Amino acid sequence: EVQLVESGGGLVKPGGSLRLSCAASGFTFSNFAMNWVRQAPGKGLEWVSAIGGGGDMTYYADSVKGRFTVSRDNSKNSLFLQMNGLRAEDTALYYCAKKVGGIAMAGFDSWGQGILVTVSS
């Protein structure tokens, strides 16, 4: 069974930093691209970042480019999101999500339970 478990969230002041982690199990982690998606309270879904299976290709939404860095450690089946220069508008529930495999192009077929990040003074 695929499991994704996020950790590392919390309350941080504007301008501060946090590092989110996502522990993966139940699948061959290195074979799949992974993503971070966030959801502000009561709002819709926003894609944040993606990383290829090997970790060499990374992509970001314009809203976080230059402030957030995605990485992975395939030896530890772990995904990370380093968030710097946090703003109030970064307050959200952050999900890690696994891209659907094979030749499929669009879809995230497994999601964690989410971790809350609150940016407030």
Add this chain to the structure above:
Amino acid sequence: DIVLTQSPATLSLSPGERATLSCRASQSVSTFLAWYQQKTGQAPRLLIYDASNRAFGIPERFSGSGSETDFSLTISSLEPEDFAVYFCQYRSIRPPGFGFGPGTKVDI
């Protein structure tokens, strides 16, 4: 940037009725479109990937269709557990990335 528009914003139906949800892209996304269901307090659940392929374990009453800019999700006969918010999502190749529509709430 590609913008997804979902309609209607809210769909009020009864169990047993047919639901048709629309997702329109501001430019072609080929068939690189997915649909998700989200219930309150839960993570999204993938229903359809690549426009028309049901994800593993998804009941046959869910179906997706469309290509380029116009897509739809159909629930053939609503079950009580289907009342939720539904999001569409595109994948872009150039520039690489993803985006979500604002959602359609299906309620009683």
